[in-house]
Amino acid sequence: MLIKSARFAVSSPEVKNCPKPVFPEYAFIGRSNVGKSSLINMLVQHKGMAKTSSTPGKTQLINHFIVNDNWYLVDLPGYGYAKTSKAKSEAFGQMIADYIAHRENLLNVFVLIDSRLPMQKADESFFMWLGENHVPFSIVFTKADKSGSSTLNSNLANYRKKLLDYWEELPPIFITSVINQSGREELLNSIEEMNKDFKAY
Ligand code: GTP
Ligand code: MG
Numbered sequence: 001m002l003i004k005s006a007r008f009a010v011s012s013p014e015v016k017n018c019p020k021p022v023f024p025e026y027a028f029i030g031r032s033n034v035g036k037s038s039l040i041n042m043l044v045q046h047k048g049m050a051k052t053s054s055t056p057g058k059t060q061l062i063n064h065f066i067v068n069d070n071w072y073l074v075d076l077p078g079y080g081y082a083k084t085s086k087a088k089s090e091a092f093g094q095m096i097a098d099y100i101a102h103r104e105n106l107l108n109v110f111v112l113i114d115s116r117l118p119m120q121k122a123d124e125s126f127f128m129w130l131g132e133n134h135v136p137f138s139i140v141f142t143k144a145d146k147s148g149s150s151t152l153n154s155n156l157a158n159y160r161k162k163l164l165d166y167w168e169e170l171p172p173i174f175i176t177s178v179i180n181q182s183g184r185e186e187l188l189n190s191i192e193e194m195n196k197d198f199k200a201y
Contacts, residue, residue, distance in 0.1 A: 006044035021105035030112030032056035032078025080122030
């Protein structure tokens, strides 16, 4: 898919403040610092659009970006970030849960996973929650440039094995790096396909 335009639309503290659900929407979720904001910027080739930081906890609201004037990318706060106060990190959890459960135009959740790490508890619980709530999702491995191919392959194999303990079929899996610009075409193609399924209401 060709990206003709991409710009920030709005930041919302709650799902009720989000833009009207008239366009298909895709959310990027994962542990703090996994690379959500960086990946969104890579998709649209616009470096400063979503705010990134080497310090976890940068993104704190539901951020909508409008692409090609007809679909939304959504950057969410990370989960599982221990350094925020407990009350605050639970609020993040609630914000994300409410958003996913109530956002009617959300077609797919892209769950980002650091390709250097084996499955973390926070990710496992999040996958379970998505499954229980019948939320369609894909898995995006990030920072592939930082993980050697043997680590990447063994982490991938472990993920597949663990997921197949709970699901009959694997979700779509993408491997990305913003340094190498890899995985971009694949992600955009997948979004383009899903856009076709969207019925405005
Ligand atoms: P929060 O908003 O804090 O939850 O973080 P985030 O998931 O949005 O992560 P962000 O995009 O801000 O990136 C975190 C750090 O990882 C930054 O220092 C990025 O430059 C770095 N980073 C992101 N993607 C990649 C990648 O593919 N390769 C490498 N080497 N670094 C990356
Ligand atoms: Mg971020």
